[in-house]
Amino acid sequence: MKKIMFSMMLLMSIIMTGQTTVKGRVIDASELPIPLANITLRGSSNIGTVADFDGFFTLTIQETPPFSLVVSSIGYETTTTNAITASVEDLIITLNQGTELDIVIISASRAPERIFESPVSVEYFGQKEIKNTPSVDFYSGLENIKGVDVNTNSLTYKSVNTRGYGSFANTRFVQLVDGMDNSSPSLNFSLGNLVGISELDVSNIELLPGASSALYGANAFNGILFINSKNPFEFQGISAYSRGGVTTQEAAGTNAFYDVGVRAAHAFSDKFAAKVNVSYIKGTDWFAVNNDNLNDPSLNRQSDPNYDGVNVYGDEISTTVNGVSVSRTGYEEQDLVDYDAESLKFSGSLHYRPMADDLEIIYTGRLGRGTTLFQNANRFYSPNFFSQQHKLEVKNNNFFIRGYITAGDAGDTYDTRIAATNINNSWKSNDDWFTEYFTTLAVSGGNHDLARATADTGRLVPGTPEFETAFNRVVSDPDFTTGAKFQDESELRHVDANYNFSHITGNFADIQVGGSFREYRLRSFGTVFTDFDGPISYGEVGIYTQIQKLLLDERLKITGSIRYDKSELFEGNFSPRFSIGYNAGEDRNHNIRTSIQSGFRNPTTQNLFMGLDVVRAITMGSAADNLDRESRDYALSTNGTALTGNANATITGRNALENSYTLDSAAEFINAADPSLLIKSDVQLVKPEKVTVLELGYRGKYNGFSLEASGYYNMYQDFITSENVVVPFYGEATSNEDFTSPSVQALFNNDFNIYNIATNTSAEVNSYGMVLGVDGKVFGTYDFGVNYTYSKEDFDEDDTAYQSEFNTPEHKVKATFGNRNLFSNFGFNTSIRWSDSYVWNDAFGTSEIPSFTVADAQINYTISSLKSVIKAGATNIGGEEYYNALGTGFIGSQYYIGITINNL
Numbered sequence: 001m002k003k004i005m006f007s008m009m010l011l012m013s014i015i016m017t018g019q020t021t022v023k024g025r026v027i028d029a030s031e032l033p034i035p036l037a038n039i040t041l042r043g044s045s046n047i048g049t050v051a052d053f054d055g056f057f058t059l060t061i062q063e064t065p066p067f068s069l070v071v072s073s074i075g076y077e078t079t080t081t082n083a084i085t086a087s088v089e090d091l092i093i094t095l096n097q098g099t100e101l102d103i104v105i106i107s108a109s110r111a112p113e114r115i116f117e118s119p120v121s122v123e124y125f126g127q128k129e130i131k132n133t134p135s136v137d138f139y140s141g142l143e144n145i146k147g148v149d150v151n152t153n154s155l156t157y158k159s160v161n162t163r164g165y166g167s168f169a170n171t172r173f174v175q176l177v178d179g180m181d182n183s184s185p186s187l188n189f190s191l192g193n194l195v196g197i198s199e200l201d202v203s204n205i206e207l208l209p210g211a212s213s214a215l216y217g218a219n220a221f222n223g224i225l226f227i228n229s230k231n232p233f234e235f236q237g238i239s240a241y242s243r244g245g246v247t248t249q250e251a252a253g254t255n256a257f258y259d260v261g262v263r264a265a266h267a268f269s270d271k272f273a274a275k276v277n278v279s280y281i282k283g284t285d286w287f288a289v290n291n292d293n294l295n296d297p298s299l300n301r302q303s304d305p306n307y308d309g310v311n312v313y314g315d316e317i318s319t320t321v322n323g324v325s326v327s328r329t330g331y332e333e334q335d336l337v338d339y340d341a342e343s344l345k346f347s348g349s350l351h352y353r354p355m356a357d358d359l360e361i362i363y364t365g366r367l368g369r370g371t372t373l374f375q376n377a378n379r380f381y382s383p384n385f386f387s388q389q390h391k392l393e394v395k396n397n398n399f400f401i402r403g404y405i406t407a408g409d410a411g412d413t414y415d416t417r418i419a420a421t422n423i424n425n426s427w428k429s430n431d432d433w434f435t436e437y438f439t440t441l442a443v444s445g446g447n448h449d450l451a452r453a454t455a456d457t458g459r460l461v462p463g464t465p466e467f468e469t470a471f472n473r474v475v476s477d478p479d480f481t482t483g484a485k486f487q488d489e490s491e492l493r494h495v496d497a498n499y500n501f502s503h504i505t506g507n508f509a510d511i512q513v514g515g516s517f518r519e520y521r522l523r524s525f526g527t528v529f530t531d532f533d534g535p536i537s538y539g540e541v542g543i544y545t546q547i548q549k550l551l552l553d554e555r556l557k558i559t560g561s562i563r564y565d566k567s568e569l570f571e572g573n574f575s576p577r578f579s580i581g582y583n584a585g586e587d588r589n590h591n592i593r594t595s596i597q598s599g600f601r602n603p604t605t606q607n608l609f610m611g612l613d614v615v616r617a618i619t620m621g622s623a624a625d626n627l628d629r630e631s632r633d634y635a636l637s638t639n640g641t642a643l644t645g646n647a648n649a650t651i652t653g654r655n656a657l658e659n660s661y662t663l664d665s666a667a668e669f670i671n672a673a674d675p676s677l678l679i680k681s682d683v684q685l686v687k688p689e690k691v692t693v694l695e696l697g698y699r700g701k702y703n704g705f706s707l708e709a710s711g712y713y714n715m716y717q718d719f720i721t722s723e724n725v726v727v728p729f730y731g732e733a734t735s736n737e738d739f740t741s742p743s744v745q746a747l748f749n750n751d752f753n754i755y756n757i758a759t760n761t762s763a764e765v766n767s768y769g770m771v772l773g774v775d776g777k778v779f780g781t782y783d784f785g786v787n788y789t790y791s792k793e794d795f796d797e798d799d800t801a802y803q804s805e806f807n808t809p810e811h812k813v814k815a816t817f818g819n820r821n822l823f824s825n826f827g828f829n830t831s832i833r834w835s836d837s838y839v840w841n842d843a844f845g846t847s848e849i850p851s852f853t854v855a856d857a858q859i860n861y862t863i864s865s866l867k868s869v870i871k872a873g874a875t876n877i878g879g880e881e882y883y884n885a886l887g888t889g890f891i892g893s894q895y896y897i898g899i900t901i902n903n904l
Contacts, residue, residue, distance in 0.1 A: 020065055022084060024091030026055045028076070034095055036234065037073040038104070038112070042080060043554070046398075046503030071095060074126065074204070077102045078114060099706040100124060100775060101699055107206040107226045109548060109559060110215055110498060110512055116591050116699050119559045119579035120212075121710050121771070123148070125205040132783075132820060132829045134856035134873050136243070136894050137259065138202055139193040142225075144814055144831050146708075146787035147209050147771040151884050152891055154373040155247070155257070155285045155341040158192045162209035162223040163712065164767050164791050166807040167842055168885065169376045171604045172222040174212075178229050178364060179496075180389050180404045186490035186522060186529070187376070188219075188604040194343055195368025195387040198277040200239050200263035200903055201229045201347070209771075210712060211599025211693045214561045214577035217516055217542045221601040221691065232265035232273035232351055239263045243871075243898025249286055249890065250881060252339065257283025259898070270356040276348040285341040285373055286889025288333050294845050301329075305448045310845065310887060311379075314420030316615045317430055319750060320670070321438050328433055329452065331420040335462035336471070337381040343370035358396040364404075365390050369411075375887055377614040377756075377843035378418065380486060384411035401497040410488040414475040417615050419484035426470045426482075427460050478527050480613055488528060490605075491521040508549075515543040522605055529621075530611040530629035540567040540602065555588065557581045565600070569608065569623060570688055573600045589701040597693050603686045603720060607758035611653070617724060617754040619843070620653050622686045627653040634729055640751040643742060649729040649751070656755040657683050659733045659743075660725035663754065666747065675737040675744045681725040686758040690717040705776030713768040718760040721802060722843070728752045756843065763802040765795040781822075783829075786815040807885070809836040809849075825862040830855070840886045852882035872897040 026037040033055030040048030041061055051057040061067065066083035076095035084091075101116040103126070108118040115122055123145045125138070133141030142160055143150035151159045153168045161173050168189070175182050175190040177197050183190045205227050212220035244258035261279030268274070290310040293299050301307040306325040308315050315330030349364040366389045372382050391404035424433075437455040444450045460467040477483020498514035505511045519539040526532030544563035551558065559579045566572040579595035608623035611630040620630050630653030641647050661669075665679035697710035729751040731743025738744070746752055773787035793806040818829030837851040858873030874895045876882075881890040 019060055019062060020067075020084070021058065021060045021087045022069065022091055023058045023089050024056070024093060026051045026057065026071060026073070026093045026095060029094065029096055034073050034076065037071055037076075037093075037095070039093075040070050042068040042070050043550075044506050046506045069093075072102075072104050072112075072114070074103050078104075099701060099704075101701060101706050101708070105206050107208055107224070109546065110514075111500060111502070111510060111548070116701075117557060117581060117583065119557065119581055119593060120595055120597075120695065121147075121209050121697060121712075123207040123209070125207070127202075127204070128820075130199065130202060131860070131869060132818060132827070132858075134829050134831050134858040134875070136245075136873075136875060136896055137193075138199045138205075139196070140875075142205070142207075143833065144816060145207065146773045146814065147789050148207065149808060149812075149884075151888075152286075153375055153885075153888055155283050156281060156343045156370060157194045157372045157374055159190065160192070160207075160225055161808075162207070163714070163769060164793060164806050164808040165222060166885075167805065168374060169842075170222075171219060172601060174216065174220045174224040175227070176224065177227045177366070178391070179393070179400075179402055180364075180366075180391055181406070181492070181494065182389070183406075183492075184387075184408055184490075185406055185492035185520060186408065186488045186524060186605060188606065190225075191387065194370065194372060195345060195366065197227055197229055197347065197366075198261045198263060198279040198345060200241060200261050200279075200900075201275070201277045203228045203230045203235075210695065211597055211691055211714075213565075213575040213599035213601075214563050214597055215514075215544060215546065217544075217563065217575075218540065218565055218567075218688075219601045221599050221689075229347075229349075230265070230275070232275040232349070233267050233353070236265050236267055236273075237902055239901060239903040241898060241900040241903070243896050245894060245896030247283060247286075247892060247894050248879060249892035251287035251289045251334075251890070252284055252892075255284035257281070257341075257894075257896075263903075271353050273351045274349065276346075278344075278346050280342070280344045282340075282342040285339040286891055287339055288373075288379070288887065288889040290883075290887070290890075291332070292847070294847075297847075302449075305452070310847075313379075313417040313615075314424045316417065317421060317424070319430075319434050321434075324438075324441070326434065326437055326448075326451075328424055328430065329456050329459065331423065331462065333379065333416055336416045336419055337373065339373075340371050340383070341373075343368065343372070360395055362393045362395070363391070364393070373889075375844060375885070377612075377616075377619060379416045379844075379887060380413055381416055382411060382413040382486075385409065385413060386411055398501075398503055399497070399499040401495075403493075403495040405494075406492040408488060408490060410486050412475070413486040413488075414484040415480075415486060415614075416484075418480055418613070419471070419474050421615050422474045422477075422480075422482055422484060423460060423467070423470050426474065427458055428455075478525065480527060486527055487525045489523045489525075491523070493519045493521070510548040511546070513543075513545045515541070517541045520605055522609060526611075528612050529605070529609045530626055531609070536609050538568050538608075540565060542566070552582075555583045565602075567602050567688075570602065573688060573690070574598075575600055591699040593695075593697045593699075595693075595695045597695075598690065599693065600688050600690045601720070602688050603758060607686050607720060610758075614756075614843070617756040618656070619722075619756045620656060620758070622653070622657065622683070622758045624685060627657060629653070630656075634751070634753065636729060637749040637751050639749045640729065640746065643745060643749075644730050651727055651729060651753070653757075656725060656727045656757060657685075660727045660755065661733050661743075661747075663724040663726055666726040666752075669744075669747065675739055675741065678733075678735060678737045678744070680733050680735045681723070683723050683725060683757050683759050686720060687718055687760055689720040689760065691715065692717075702776075705774060708773045709771070711768070711770040714766060716765040716767075719763070719765045719802075720758065721761045721805075722756050722758050724754055724756050726752050727755050761802040763796040765793070765802070767791070767793045767806070782817065782819045784815075784817050786813070788813050803841060804839075805841050807838070807840050807842065809838040809851075811836040825864065826859070827862070828857070828859045830857040832856075835884070840884075842886075844887045847886040849884060849886070850882070852880070852884075854882065866901060867903065868899060868901045869903075870897075870899045 035053040037051040072078040130138045135141040259281040265275035311333040312330040318327040347366040352361045386409040393402035440454040441451040478485040496516035502510040522536040542565035546561035562576040577597035581593035584590040608621040610621040668677045728743040728746035769791040775785040789812040820827040856875045860871040876893040
């Protein structure tokens with residue numbers, strides 16, 4: 001027994017000899033505590049702790065001294081303590097306020113690291129930036145980040161993009177809110193913050209420009225945005241905000257808006273916490289009243305019988321007789337929508353820590369309802385849309401596994417262009433209207449005004465009871481041959497997991513593995529997709545691993561990762577990434593990095609299974625089994641009926657793909673009446689798109705200033721695009737035709753339609769650019785930042801089938817200037833953005849976007865006793881209206897004042 005007791009005492013002595021306990025406090029330069037600071041053992045990121053809300057910490061280490069601790073916190077410079085040789089009871093660690101480069105982020109490597117040492121470009125937008133943005137809300141404030149484009153579609157819907165190929169239907173950019181992809185299951189593009197997160201609940205935002213497929217999978221192609229919410233264990237209490245003001249626009253006048261929100265969070269114990277958020281915004285949207293003629297902006301309806309106005313719909317219906325082209329009289333967008341804009345968002349989460357440690361089980365639910373405008377090939381007005389997400393997640397410091405579902409309901413959404421077309425058809429068919437027009441034109445000696453007035457006899461006039469009756473009938477009818485209602489109840493299901501083995505392998509390298517599974521369930525009832533016979537479902541799976549190693553006294557960081565993804569519709573794809581970063585200088589204040597990585601994106605649900613008549617064309621997905629699912633019946637002309645013996649023709653997607661002419665050659669044939677000019681199309685089934693990215697970057701800190709410069713070069717393969725083809729309703733399309741061919745006769749008889757088919761271009765497409773940014777203090781305590789972005793596309797211009805949709809200015813400059821504490825509790829901030837002119841081209845149309853300059857400003861006053869801020873500001877000061885995409889409303893000014901309570 002004595003021997004046993006002696007052995008146990010000896011063992012305890014050995015264990016205690018090997019333990020070193022460090023107790024202390026983390027404070028700032030003003031000796032105020034820094035809560036939740038991270039304290040880790042230098043050289044071993046898996047050994048550490050977190051300071052409490054008063055900055056105190058205790059760390060017991062199974063290491064033999066001497067050793068050092070690394071201490072970090074968001075917004076402060078990371079520091080390393082002097083060598084610790086024994087247990088310490090009262091270690092005081094002071095952190096100095098840092099630059100943006102000292103902020104700790106997660107997204108770049110799926111593990112904590114400073115922006116300064118990130119292996120790729122990364123941007124950060126935190127509490128300080130949210131409070132100081134002169135924009136109306138935090139999401140709009142993202143447009144001041146270097147390299148970022150924010151396209152405004154609506155007062156409530158904005159689209160974020162980086163590195164070119166901007167679009168409101170931006171399927172190349174991913175947005176994750178607490179790890180959940182908030183893209184529409186059917187549309188595949190992010191809904192911005194339309195149904196996202198309340199400003200009160202935002203903890204921080206991280207943005208990775210460029211391809212991120214190696215860790216985040218398909219579609220993280222142009223970039224990825226992470227919006228992270230506050231944990232109710234760490235951020236408790238009731239907070240609220242209320243702001244209001246006016247929007248001003250020449251077309252819409254001056255209109256009031258308001259935006260309110262409440263957040264409540266409470267930790268009921270050290271094991272259970274919960275939070276809820278509610279926010280609501282209501283206002284009047286930007287009126288879209290651009291009546292420029294898409295065919296020739298120098299001509300209007302009076303001077304061009306074939307007029308096609310930008311925001312005039314129904315005038316896309318056009319025909320040509322004896323070389324004279326004429327379009328129907330359309331309706332302006334403001335006759336078809338009421339421009340209400342509103343968004344109601346609710347979110348709640350339950351957090352359970354069964355062992356009162358880092359293991360946490362989380363349920364999150366998000367619901368959103370509202371009214372907005374969004375744009376793709378056409379403009380859609382969406383009253384009473386609804387979206388919801390539900391997530392269950394289990395995580396600790398080393399792993400997470402989460403599953404979530406996204407479901408949407410289009411509500412009363414309708415297509416404005418199709419609505420106008422079918423309102424016209426409801427009072428007079430196209431055949432009757434054009435017959436009356438050309439008959440009158442002939443007998444009047446070519447008087448187009450008289451011909452239009454005669455054909456328009458009986459036209460439904462906006463504002464009349466007859467128009468309202470027809471309008472209400474059309475927008476509630478989901479049959480696009482007679483109505484315009486957009487039906488959608490599609491769903492997305494996603495599971496992903498990650499395990500960080502650093503606590504096991506940290507002495508060698510940091511190693512992570514993970515994977516994901518996603519399933520789409522498309523249900524549009526045949527209005528958008530070819531799912532007329534039931535939902536269409538398909539899935540994709542991916543796995544990845546990453547290894548990260550520090551060398552040369554932790555100055556050199558090498559990161560390698562690879563991911564494999566497989567869609568059930570396509571062959572698998574590997575996405576590797578390799579990067580090297582080096583901290584140079586005596587104080588390690590200069591970081592040089594280079595990387596090569598690849599990305600890919602699968603064709604979207606629309607690229608695969610769409611079957612939608614957008615008036616200008618039939619937009620068709622080209623998944624193999626969609627070719628026969630897409631089927632339409634067309635009435636033939638009198639000549640066509642005589643030629644074929646049939647009054648109707650059935651055209652499938654397979655006909656469009658295999659029996660059609662290129663649009664350019666068909667146009668040349670019609671102009672020259674030479675059938676030998678016709679060229680048979682050669683459209684291929686759509687497949688995944690790939691990109692290889694080379695990037696070189698530098699970050700440096702210079703006496704209160706930070707400098708960042710980066711450049712990239714993107715090389716695309718199988719770039720996803722679409723091709724317009726002309727499909728004859730009879731005959732066999734071949735090249736070098738003659739007049740005897742039935743397919744040529746079909747074109748003469750107007751027995752054809754245009755199909756827009758998703759495919760990949762064979763053109764060599766590359767893009768490249770650079771970003772320069774400087775941030776720091778001037779005149780003592782004033783914040784100043786300026787950045788410049790250069791973006792350029794390079795492609796084979798001899799390939800006329802490829803139509804660039806780069807949609808990005810070549811040059812952009814942004815600057816901010818302010819002082820968070822100009823005098824006691826008073827601060828201000830200003831920003832200015834300049835954009836070069838650029839060409840916008842998408843399915844909606846093509847036009848040059850003029851250069852514009854936008855200035856915003858805000859002042860704020862802090863009431864410290866209430867932890868509250870009063871803020872007043874204005875956007876687009878000066879009121880010169882601008883737009884950043886064809887078809888949208890011109891953006892005027894906003895003036896606002898608001899208060900945020902208990903949210904410092």
